[in-house]
Amino acid sequence: MGEFIIKMPDVGEGVAEAELVEWHVKTGDPVREDMVIAAVMTDKATVEIPSPVNGTVIWLAGEIGDRIAVKAPLVRIETAGETDEAPRVRIAQTPVAETPKVEIAKPVPAAPAPAPAPAPAPVEKSLAAPSVRLFARESGVDLRQVQGSGPAGRILREDVEQFLSLGTTPVPVKGGLARKTATEEIKLTGLRRRIAEKMVLSTSRIPHITYVEEVDMTALEELRVTMNGDRRPDHPKLTVLPFLMRALVKAISEQPEVNATFDDDAGVITRHGAVHIGIATQTPAGLTVPVVRHAEARGIWDCAAEMNRLAEAARSGTATRDELSGSTITISSLGALGGIVSTPVINHPEVAIIGVNKIATRPVWDGTQFVPRKMMNLSSSFDHRIIDGWDAATFVQRVRTLLETPALIFIES
Missing domain, CATH: 2.40.50.100 (RNA polymerase II/Efflux pump adaptor protein, barrel-sandwich hybrid domain)
Incomplete structure (x- = not known):
């Protein structure tokens, strides 16, 4: 032996x-x-x-x-x-x-x-990856009831799907209302610990200023629908984000100080010619930020395709280290769950983050009457050590103009 x-x-x-x-x-x-x-x-x-x-x-x-x-x-x-x-x-x-x-x-x-x-x-406890635990929780399955087929009895997603296909579900609790006194302690580990550490770093070292502005997305939404209807089979379906990415590129060309990183230990600001846009992406394991590199050299369709590719890689856990680092400015969007306003946390060591809230039809006064318009708020945070309030407002107003008149996004400077 x-x-x-x-x-x-x-x-x-x-x-x-x-x-x-x-x-x-x-x-x-x-x-x-x-x-x-x-x-x-x-x-x-x-x-x-x-x-x-x-x-x-x-x-x-x-x-x-x-x-x-x-x-x-x-x-x-x-x-x-x-x-x-x-x-x-x-x-x-x-x-x-x-x-x-x-x-x-x-x-x-x-x-x-x-x-x-x-x-x-x-x-x-039942051995399973975080993504499998999330899938089981969303499906209402108690993993203790599932037989694992992986190494050492590890439960795979396929095991949970097999459990569901057999029509086996947890026995519902009978009876009326009852007090619940149980507690559960969950140790912070893995990616969730990394996220917590990054958030503490960002909020403890960066004095945030958040600026919120309302944007009329009616014209852009009409253009987006038209472009999706006419797109080639090899083109991805367009969301609002590729248009926002191109708007950021044009606005940054006028205010390059927003596309920067700040080494606060050395006291050095680095302005980047390349626009590497981080896209905050929710995955089964937690929040990650894949990076669309050189957005300044990509058109609308290319931005959309690369964003989709990176989001899928992040969610499946196959994104490379380079694909998850090196951003110079970040977009944070919760899609339909975006709410009316948010206070996004800057992705250290960047100096700006653009938060996208949901689009909703609201009555807007046009001077003579109220008309229905598709409105969306941008909630953007800036490092107040580097970006003054006036400059932050000027940047967001420029982005607003580009989104409200989307033809400007396609006009070469």
Whole structure:
């Protein structure tokens, strides 16, 4: 008998530790070669770690949410013999530039091992990825009722769909109104922790000023409907956002200070010639911001196609690191749920974010009577250290003019 020690992968680029975001096994579980045993996350990537050998798990390093130093022992596996084959590490979400490595101690003769650490609490629950938990919750399915077909009994989306196809649903609670006293503690881990840290950074270091303006979208909506009706089969369906992206490009050409990033530690503002527009996108795991690069060099259809491609990649977890970083200004939109007004948080270290609220038909006075118009509010936030209120208002008013007279968007400067 021998023992393999799998250490926390070295993902390079100065990363000193990674966060445990998922265990696929518990102490005592048998594992087979190439079976995924854990997932860890840095601020650059989520990495799946497979077992390089067949054996039995005899020790796990910690619980979900724990931060483990690079090269520290992560898993100990008891094996029947020696093997020289190196393990492979899978990049699950955002690849890093350098290929991650897993360090393994050479097999050593079995020796009295210390008492195994207790299995982490999350393995006592149904094993499932966050996206599967969200799908189950939205479908009204208790995962404890579902039999998992994945490694170590992990529940896959297909398992939940199979459960639903059998017509099996949770038994409804009978009776009238009753008090509820239960509480649930949820540890902040993975992408949700990253989002929380980014929001704290943005709101604690950036003094926000938010400016709201009403925009008459009637003419643009008529144009959008016409263009969608005449579009080629290979063209995507247009939403409001590609028009807004092109309007931002034209407005930025007149006020380049809005398309900037601010290094507040060094006290340096960088104005960018390229307009890399981040599109805040909701995914099953949380909010991400894929980036449409060089919007200044893209037309309406190209902006729409690239935005759709990136949104799908973000939602499926296949977006690359470059596709999720490097924005110079961000758009935040909740679509039909956009409400009347919002106070978007700037995507640090940028200096501006444009919030899109919902379009609604409202009565507007035209000088002689009230007429129905399709109205939308823009709620935009600016870094008040860099952008004065007057400049913020001037920028938004220019964007408003372009959206209300959409032909201007297509006129070359």
